[in-house]
Amino acid sequence: EVQLVESGGGLVQPGGSLRLSCAASGFTFSSDWMHWVRQAPGAGLVWVSRINGYGTITGYADSVKGRFTISRDNSKNTLYLQMNSLRGDDTAVYYCVKAAHMDVWGTGTTVTVSS
């Protein structure tokens, strides 16, 4: 069974940092693009970042560019999102998503940025 399990969310003060992780299983992790997508409370889905299977090509939404860094460790089947300089509008559930057409989603991890 294909599974994605996010972790690392929590409460952080504005200006702080968090690193999210996503443990993947049930598929050839290194073969797939991976994404992070977030959803603020009561709001819609917003794409955050993506990375290719090799980890050599990345992309970011303008709202997080320069503050967030996506990476992966294919030896550990794990995707990461390093989030720095966090702001209140980064508060959201963060989903790890598999493949170019987003066929599998994790259950999400909640990030709350508040003083």
Add this chain to the structure above:
Amino acid sequence: EIVLTQSPVTLSLSPGERATLSCRASQSVSNFLGWFQQKPGQAPRLLIYDASSRAPGIPARFSGSGSGTDFTLTISSLEPEDFAVYYCQQRSNWVTFGQGTRLEIK
């Protein structure tokens, strides 16, 4: 950035009725268009990818059509479990999502 506009914002129908949801792109996305269903407290689920291909395990009552800038998700006969929020998404130029259509029970 490619903007996706979904209509209607809310659709009120009864079980057994046909649902037609629309998604319009601000520029052509070819057929790189997907549809997702999200129920409260759950992660989104892929229904349709590449405009018209049903994802594995998705019932045949869900179908997608369109290309370029205009797309449609059709649910042929609504089941009680189909009432949810639906999002379209393009992956032609980076990735963007529509604002969602809420399908509610009339």
